[in-house]
Amino acid sequence: MSLAEDLSRLDELHRQGGLSDEEFAQAKAKVLSRGETPARNDAVVVQALNGLRRSRSDRWLGGVCAGVAQMTGVAAWIWRISFALLALCAGSGVLVYLLLWIFVPEEPVVTMTPRQLGS
Known part of the structure; x- marks a missing residue:
């Protein structure tokens, strides 16, 4: 499943009352962290090495x-x-x-x- 499909499914569950606000926020954060691109992580490493x-x-x-x-x-x-x-x-x-x-x-x-x- 794509990131957009996961988020829309979570939103639908939240609107139907299947997820509380807190559960929705936790699940959304989990989905978004899973979809993080490696380029962002590479940028952090490069920035740290440039600070050496x-x-x-x-x-x-x-x-x-x-x-x-x-x-x-x-x-x-x-x-x-x-x-x-x-x-x-x-x-x-x-x-x-x-x-x-x-x-x-x-x-x-x-x-x-x-x-x-x-x-």
Whole structure:
């Protein structure tokens, strides 16, 4: 069944009294979430990846692990251990780290004016 047919069937059931307002809203939300296109999900992933920045404050080498940690919500030390373990696997961790160091920009420098400092 198509999305439009599902919605019209739900609307008909709601008008006939087969579904309460709350049940109708839940069923409609379920049908609409099922009909979500993968392009929307891809856009969210692309937007998240475009937000990836290397950290300026929490860095050991290039700030890659702290930047990935900020984006994913996983602690930076876990990423550091992961890259170190991957480095033991034919150097793949070193390669990935270097590529991220080269291609991921640093987070912008935050400067404060004397007015913001309270002077």
